[in-house]
Amino acid sequence: xxxxxxxxxxxxxxxRLAVLKDEYNKYKALGxxxxxxxxxxxxxxxxxxxxxxxxxxLGNNKxxxxxxxxxxxxxxGIPECKKLFAEILDVPVDNVIVFGNSSLTIMYDxxxxxMIFGAGAEPWSKQSGIKFLCPVPGYDRxxxxxxxxxxxxxxxxxxxxxxxxxxxxxxxxDEKVKGVICxxxxxxxxxxxxxxxxxxxxxxxxxxxxxxxxxxxNAYCVxxxxxxxxxxxxxxxxxxxxxxxxxxxxxxxxxxxxPGSGVAAxxxxxxNIAAIKKRMTVQTIGYDxxxxxxxxxxxxxxxGIEAHxxxxxxxxxxxxxxxxxxxxxxxxxxxxxxxxxxxxxxxISLDVYKGCAKKTVALCKEAGVTLTGAGATYPYGNxxxxxxxxxxxxxxxxxxxxxxxxxLCICVEIAAIEKILxx
Amino acid sequence: xxxxxxxxxxxxxxxRLAVLKDEYNKYKALGxxxxxxxxxxxxxxxxxxxxxxxxxxLGNNKxxxxxxxxxxxxxxGIPECKKLFAEILDVPVDNVIVFGNSSLTIMYDxxxxxMIFGAGAEPWSKQSGIKFLCPVPGYDRxxxxxxxxxxxxxxxxxxxxxxxxxxxxxxxxDEKVKGVICxxxxxxxxxxxxxxxxxxxxxxxxxxxxxxxxxxxNAYCVxxxxxxxxxxxxxxxxxxxxxxxxxxxxxxxxxxxxPGSGVAAxxxxxxNIAAIKKRMTVQTIGYDxxxxxxxxxxxxxxxGIEAHxxxxxxxxxxxxxxxxxxxxxxxxxxxxxxxxxxxxxxxISLDVYKGCAKKTVALCKEAGVTLTGAGATYPYGNxxxxxxxxxxxxxxxxxxxxxxxxxLCICVEIAAIEKILxx
Numbered sequence: 001x002x003x004x005x006x007x008x009x010x011x012x013x014x015x016r017l018a019v020l021k022d023e024y025n026k027y028k029a030l031g032x033x034x035x036x037x038x039x040x041x042x043x044x045x046x047x048x049x050x051x052x053x054x055x056x057x058l059g060n061n062k063x064x065x066x067x068x069x070x071x072x073x074x075x076x077g078i079p080e081c082k083k084l085f086a087e088i089l090d091v092p093v094d095n096v097i098v099f100g101n102s103s104l105t106i107m108y109d110x111x112x113x114x115m116i117f118g119a120g121a122e123p124w125s126k127q128s129g130i131k132f133l134c135p136v137p138g139y140d141r142x143x144x145x146x147x148x149x150x151x152x153x154x155x156x157x158x159x160x161x162x163x164x165x166x167x168x169x170x171x172x173x174d175e176k177v178k179g180v181i182c183x184x185x186x187x188x189x190x191x192x193x194x195x196x197x198x199x200x201x202x203x204x205x206x207x208x209x210x211x212x213x214x215x216x217x218n219a220y221c222v223x224x225x226x227x228x229x230x231x232x233x234x235x236x237x238x239x240x241x242x243x244x245x246x247x248x249x250x251x252x253x254x255x256x257x258x259p260g261s262g263v264a265a266x267x268x269x270x271x272n273i274a275a276i277k278k279r280m281t282v283q284t285i286g287y288d289x290x291x292x293x294x295x296x297x298x299x300x301x302x303x304g305i306e307a308h309x310x311x312x313x314x315x316x317x318x319x320x321x322x323x324x325x326x327x328x329x330x331x332x333x334x335x336x337x338x339x340x341x342x343x344x345x346x347x348i349s350l351d352v353y354k355g356c357a358k359k360t361v362a363l364c365k366e367a368g369v370t371l372t373g374a375g376a377t378y379p380y381g382n383x384x385x386x387x388x389x390x391x392x393x394x395x396x397x398x399x400x401x402x403x404x405x406x407x408l409c410i411c412v413e414i415a416a417i418e419k420i421l422x423x
Numbered sequence: 424x425x426x427x428x429x430x431x432x433x434x435x436x437x438x439r440l441a442v443l444k445d446e447y448n449k450y451k452a453l454g455x456x457x458x459x460x461x462x463x464x465x466x467x468x469x470x471x472x473x474x475x476x477x478x479x480x481l482g483n484n485k486x487x488x489x490x491x492x493x494x495x496x497x498x499x500g501i502p503e504c505k506k507l508f509a510e511i512l513d514v515p516v517d518n519v520i521v522f523g524n525s526s527l528t529i530m531y532d533x534x535x536x537x538m539i540f541g542a543g544a545e546p547w548s549k550q551s552g553i554k555f556l557c558p559v560p561g562y563d564r565x566x567x568x569x570x571x572x573x574x575x576x577x578x579x580x581x582x583x584x585x586x587x588x589x590x591x592x593x594x595x596x597d598e599k600v601k602g603v604i605c606x607x608x609x610x611x612x613x614x615x616x617x618x619x620x621x622x623x624x625x626x627x628x629x630x631x632x633x634x635x636x637x638x639x640x641n642a643y644c645v646x647x648x649x650x651x652x653x654x655x656x657x658x659x660x661x662x663x664x665x666x667x668x669x670x671x672x673x674x675x676x677x678x679x680x681x682p683g684s685g686v687a688a689x690x691x692x693x694x695n696i697a698a699i700k701k702r703m704t705v706q707t708i709g710y711d712x713x714x715x716x717x718x719x720x721x722x723x724x725x726x727g728i729e730a731h732x733x734x735x736x737x738x739x740x741x742x743x744x745x746x747x748x749x750x751x752x753x754x755x756x757x758x759x760x761x762x763x764x765x766x767x768x769x770x771i772s773l774d775v776y777k778g779c780a781k782k783t784v785a786l787c788k789e790a791g792v793t794l795t796g797a798g799a800t801y802p803y804g805n806x807x808x809x810x811x812x813x814x815x816x817x818x819x820x821x822x823x824x825x826x827x828x829x830x831l832c833i834c835v836e837i838a839a840i841e842k843i844l845x846x
Contacts, residue, residue, distance in 0.1 A: 038495065046484075046493040053478040053713070061469075070469045072461065072682040100523050101711050108706040109532075116538050116548060116572065125539060125548055144705045149539065259495040261713040282567045283531040288524050288711065290476070290684040 004335040005353075005416055017417045020410050024367060027407050032368035034404040039188070039346035040395040041255055041312075042319075048311050049257040049298075057297040058290065069289035075281055077265070081292035085265035087302040088221060089251060090233050095267050097276060100287040103250040103264040107181075107215055108145050110248055110266075113279055114178075114213065115149055120245075120275070121211035124151070124178060133171055133180040135163035137349055137377030137388045139188040142181045142217070146379070151178070153379035158187070160340075162194035165201040175208035179215060183345075185231040186220035189377050189390035190349040191342020193229035203237035205246065216249040222309050223255060225316050226343040235267070244269035253295060255312070255346065256305060263288075263295050319393040323348055323405050330409035336416035339391075348391040349377070353416035357386045363411035369404045427758040428776075428839055440840045443833050447790060450830050455791035457827040462611070462769035463818040464678055464735075465742075471734050472680040472721075480720040481713065492712035498704055500688070504715035508688035510725040511644060512674060513656050518690050520699060523710040526673040526687040530604075530638055531568050533671055533689075536702055537601075537636065538572055543668075543698070544634035547574070547601060556594055556603040558586035560772055560800030560811045562611040565604045565640070569802070574601070576802035581610070583763075585617035588624040598631035602638060606768075608654040609643035612800050612813035613772040614765020616652035626660035628669065639672040645732050646678060648739050649766040658690070667692035676718060678735070678769065679728065686711075686718050742816040746771055746828050753832035759839040762814075771814040772800070776839035780809045786834035792827045 008016065051057075061070050063078035076082065077098025086093040099106050115125040124130050131152040134143060138158075146153050154171060156163045163182065171177050180202075184194045194202075202214060216234055238244040247269070253262035268276065299305050324341060327350070331337040336353040352360050357374035364371050372390040375381040391408075393401055431439065474480075484493050486501035499505065500521025509516040522529050538548040547553050554575040557566060561581075569576050577594060579586045586605065594600050603625075607617040617625075625637060639657055661667045675687035691699065722728050747764060750773070754760040759776040775783050780797035787794050795813040798804040814831075816824055 040495050043491065046491065049493075053476075053481060055476040055478065058476060068466065068469065070472075070681040070684065072463050072677075102707055105707045112535055112539060116535060123548070125546070141705070141708075148702065148705045254495075258493040258713060260709050261493065261711045279571065282564070282571045284525055284528045285564075286683050288684045288714070290681060291711070291714075 004333070005413065006335050006420055010421065013417050013421055017414065017421070020414050020417070024363070024407070024410050024414060027410070028367045030368070032403065032407075034368060034396055034400050035370045036392050036396060036401070036404050037370045037372045038395065039392050041259060042315065042395050042397065044315050045312055045394070046258065048308065052257050052294055052298045057294050059297070061290075061293075063289065063293060069293045072285050074286050074289055075284070076277060077287070078289050078292050078296070080296045081263065084296050084299065084301065085251070085267070088305060089218065089249060089265070089267045091235055091249075091267045095235070095270065095273060097266045097273060097280070098287065098292060099264045099266060101260055101262055101264060102254065103217065103219060103252040104141055106250050106264055106266050107142070107217065109283070110215070110276070111145055111149060111151075114211070117279065119178075119211035119213055124211070127176070129176050130178045131174070131176050132178060133168055134379050135180070135182045135187075136379070137189050137383075137390070138181070139183060139217070140372070140376040142215075143379045146181065155379060155384070158190060158192070160192050162192065162198035165198055169201065169205065172205055172207040172209075172212065177207065178209050178211060179213040181215040181217065183217045183219055184234070185218055185229060186223055186342055186345025188219070188345065189347035189388075190340045191345045191347055192340060193231050193343075196232045199232035199234055199237050203234060203243055204241050205243065207246070212246055214247050216247050218249055218251045220255075220345040221251055222305055223312070223346070224309060224344040225313050225320050229343050235269075245271050248272060256299070256308065257295060261291070263292055316394060318398055319401055320348065322398055322402050323391055323393045326402070326405040326409055330406075331412060334413070337412050346392060346394055348393065350389045350391050350412075351387045352389060352412050353387065353419055355386045356412070356415040356419050357383060357389050359415040359418070360408075360411045361389060363414060364408055367407050367411070369407050371408070427756070428836065429758050429843055433844065436840050436844055440837065440844070443837050443840070447786070447830070447833050447837060450833070451790045453791070455826065455830075457791060457819055457823050458793045459815050459819060459824070459827050459831075460793045460795045461818065462815050464682060465738065465818050465820065467738050468735055468817070469681065471731065475680050475717055475721045480717050482720070484713075484716075486712065486716060492716045495708050497709050497712055498707070499700060500710070501712050501715050501719070503719045504686065507719050507722065507724065508674070508690070511728060512641065512672060512688070512690045514658055514672075514690045518658070518693065518696060520689045520696060520703070521710065521715060522687045522689060524683055524685055524687060525677070526640065526642060526675040527564055529673050529687055529689050530565070530640065532706075533638070533699070534568055534572060537634070540702065542601075542634035542636050547634070550599070552599050553601045554597070554599050555601060556591055557802050558603070558605045558610075559802070560612050560806075560813070561604075562606060562640070563795070563799040565638075566802045569604065578802060578807070581613060581615070583615050585615065585621035588621055592624065592628065595628055595630035595632075595635065600630065601632050601634060602636040604638040604640065606640045606642055607657070608641055608652065609646055609765055609768025611642070611768065612770035612811075613763045614768045614770055615763060616654050616766070619655045622655035622657055623660050626657060626666055627664050628666065630669070635669055637670050639670050641672055641674045643678075643768040644674055645728055646735070646769070647732060647767040648736050648743050652766050658692075668694050671695060679722075679731065680718060684714070686715055739817060741821055742824055743771065745821055745825050746814055746816045749825070749828040749832055753829075754835060757836070760835055769815060769817055771816065773812045773814050773835075774810045775812060775835050776810065776842055778809045779835070779838040779842050780806060780812050782838040782841070783812060783831075783834045786837060787831055790830050790834070792830050794831070
């Protein structure tokens with residue numbers, strides 16, 4: 001059925017609605033409980049890393065520098081773990097700090113410390129009306145951090161090449177704009193990867209603020225699902241412009257090994273590394289080095305990481321395909337929805353008929369399908385067009401997922417038709 | 424030799440000094456490298472917890488609530504780990520939050536967040552001239568946190584019952600005084616435990632500030648070396664006065680299992696727990712639950728912890744005894760030094776002849792014995808009488824320790840005699 005829903009007559013819409021509601025009610029009667037709300041690995045993905053807890057991986061408990069990983073010490077990570085992250089992020093080892101279990105916490109703490117101590121200038125908390133630029137749709141937990149610190153967020157639209165760089169170049173001329181927070185590769189939720197030109201324009205930014213920081217959340221740098229995208233190395237791009245200090249890059253093994261029990265890391269310029277370490281030495285004696293050693297000896301190197309990620313991809317690809325083929329089957333050509341087709345990451349971004357995201361999510365909920373809340377992909381939970389929904393296909397089993405997506409497609413269409421009929 | 428050094432004649436002092444210098448130079452010629460500087464467990468203590476990395480402890484990776492510990496989720500700790508810390512701290516489970524690997528980091532973050540968001544009133548960073556009371560001698564890392572945040576520190580002298588409570592009661596009448604930071608049990612470095620009366624007077628404090636917090640760092644609550652001290656439960660003591668909101672208690676397994684790879688926890692009133700969780704939900708998705716499950720299944724309960732701590736005590740007691748008997752042998756009755764005799768914790772506090780701590784530490788250093796820096800036990804590294812040295816007997820082997828303490832005793836006496844001769 002290839003029909004442009006908005007072009008139908010009221011009678012045709014009502015007829016179609018009745019059919020859809022019938023299908024919807026049948027699903028509803030099943031009393032399902034399906035969760036597509038969060039970017040969590042599925043149970044089968046967790047099984048891939050079970051051997052990570054093998055005590056044999058710890059050998060004699062010594063890091064490569066002879067340090068006993070069971071005791072206090074080593075602020076910035078054991079050498080071999082720094083090296084592994086240096087390979088993953090393609091930066092020199094000296095530009096890496098290994099932290100605890102979460103890159104989210106690294107970002108939170110970095111911004112908290114900019115609030116209290118500043119980023120080389122007045123503490124952000126002492127400067128009134130500071131702002132961050134937020135490519136949208138984006139990651140709700142990024143926005144939650146900025147909101148908690150009272151940093152004003154400005155939406156910057158994104159297309160398949162990344163955020164609108166004309167707009168960013170213009171906005172950074174305001175010295176109240178202190179930074180950008182973004183996921184440059186397999187972006188959350190769109191799954192797109194910033195083009196080389198976008199990355200170069202980021203590197204070339206000349207912000208008015210001398211305490212400007214881009215939080216470059218490279219969460220999905222090795223998380224390919226299809227043919228790998230390639231992200232230009234931001235620090236390489238910066239060299240031409242001498243702007244390395246503008247960027248704080250983070251990543252983690254949360255979706256490589258175990259979420260919550262992985263290892264996270266930060267990459268930054270020598271200046272930023274020195275400033276961060278200076279504060280860090282007061283915040284901690286050091287992070288979990290046993291877990292660092294465990295990870296290095298399990299994955300060994302970049303080749304080991306890549307081989308492991310192929311196993312994740314083999315599990316995830318059918319799930320992404322299930323969603324995309326259902327969208328193709330039920331929504332394509334109807335003029336009421338569009339979506340991204342990512343090559344990696346954890347999400348698909350679905351745009352439904354304008355003004356219908358909240359309604360769609362509510363209808364799904366009523367039928368037992370939990371989605372990420374509508375609006376979550378925008379600062380303050382406010383999607384100005386009420387149309388974006390983040391689809392997280394990884395956690396449910398493929399069977400559950402197929403059912404959930406069928407229901408979702410019905411809800412998308414019901415919400416659209418009801419909206420059109422209202423007019 | 425029982426002689427009061429300060430009572431000797433110049434000639435006698437010079438003669439004694441020559442003998443000591445001779446001994447000192449013999450040690451110096453050995454080119455030793457001994458470290459008594461930090462409160463680190465020794466290698467033999469680390470061996471006690473090796474079975475903690477046994478994967479069998481993780482069973483089917485499920486927490487008691489059925490949650491897969493390998494995945495995202497559970498903000499405040501798996502239920503059984505909360506329960507374990509509730510037992511350790513003798514508080515209700517609902518008043519516990521389990522964090523990551525470090526109670527130092529919990530304290531840092533708590534104070535950071537008081538700076539940015541306040542403790543129920545104006546953010547501390549927006550109130551000028553705020554102060555904390557610091558029982559001295561105290562823990563250098565506590566002071567480093569307060570100094571980094573620009574919080575003025577006021578010394579409060581401590582005796583065998585705890586800090587001078589008359590002074591604290593008086594000082595908290597200043598609304599700029601926002602709190603106290605202390606180790607109430609087996610204090611760092613004195614090893615003393617606050618008396619019941621001291622704890623009750625803490626509970627009864629009526630600070631002028633309505634955003635007053637005592638950071639009650641109960642790091643050594645189960646770390647007995649001799650006959651156990653008993654610390655009155657601060658939250659029990661608070662009940663009479665309704666002052667529960669004034670206290671933030673922390674502890675960790677850093678010196679129970681592995682430093683850096685343990686689990687840390689916080690106990691607080693319902694109000695404080697709610698406020699902390701609200702911010703925490705933005706800072707993290709959750710801490711390392713695999714490590715939490717590992718710890719609970721290894722130690723099981725308070726009885727398991729106590730049995731394990733007896734093994735630590737068996738290793739530590741001879742080390743404490745070595746230091747104390749050397750002090751008795753070489754320093755007792757000479758009128759140039761006094762020291763504490765702790766029943767637990769990680770330290771002994773040594774007071775040398777007034778004005779001689781720096782000199783003593785420098786002499787030790789020159790002879791290959793590294794001590795905690797003189798002054799470290801005071802805010803800003805400034806021991807006004809230059810007399811306190813923190814002795815950390817745990818890390819060296821007993822043989823190394825015996826040698827180090829011999830040298831230390833010589834240095835204490837040399838520094839004292841030289842000081843007296845200067846007069």
